[in-house]
Amino acid sequence: MLITIPNSNGHVSYFQSNAAQWQDSVQQSSCQFLHDNILCPMSTNTTTIEEATVASTIYPNPSSSDMTIDLDYVPSTYSITVYDNMGRRVHQATKLNDTNYRLEKANFTAGMYHVDIQFDDSKYTPIRAKVIFN
Numbered sequence: 001m002l003i004t005i006p007n008s009n010g011h012v013s014y015f016q017s018n019a020a021q022w023q024d025s026v027q028q029s030s031c032q033f034l035h036d037n038i039l040c041p042m043s044t045n046t047t048t049i050e051e052a053t054v055a056s057t058i059y060p061n062p063s064s065s066d067m068t069i070d071l072d073y074v075p076s077t078y079s080i081t082v083y084d085n086m087g088r089r090v091h092q093a094t095k096l097n098d099t100n101y102r103l104e105k106a107n108f109t110a111g112m113y114h115v116d117i118q119f120d121d122s123k124y125t126p127i128r129a130k131v132i133f134n
Contacts, residue, residue, distance in 0.1 A: 053125045058115065062132035067103040069115070074099055076121035082131075083114045108133045 055072040069080065074097055082091035082103070091107055103115075110133055117127035 051125050052123055054119070054127065056117065056127050056129070058129050058131055061129075062134055063105065064134040066105050067131060067133075069101045069103065069117070071099045071117075075124055076119050078117055078119045081116045081118070082108075083116070085112050085114075103131070105133055110134055 052075065054075060057070045059068055059070075061067060071078075077095050077097050079092065079094040080096065080101060081089055084090050090113070091103070093101065112130060112132050115127075115129045115131055119126070
């Protein structure tokens with residue numbers, strides 16, 4: 001819904017004293033838009049979600065050598081993506097099915113990284129962890 005404010009001169013002019021009568025309708029319309037198009041489509045009834053978890057261990061952490069990612073079991077194939085602190089993907093491995101995976105130090109400079117493990121079977125909760133290479 002578009003609300004046009006007569007004699008408006010700015011993006012949020014409805015907060016100015018000469019357009020204060022528009023403030024309630026603009027805020028109401030904005031809230032309704034966010035509710036209908038942004039918030040509600042992204043939510044779901046939590047009683048219908050059946051999530052399962054896989055326990056994991058990443059060691060040694062911090063490390064000046066290779067790291068090992070151990071999973072208790074592998075319910076489906078999975079992928080491992082590693083991001084640097086700027087959010088750039090610096091490593092990815094897909095279609096894995098072993099209970100352990102080695103992050104080789106040679107692929108990383110010193111710093112903190114974010115590991116994201118996604119299972120192909122979506123009922124399993126993703127695993128996220130921070131690791132540090134010295």
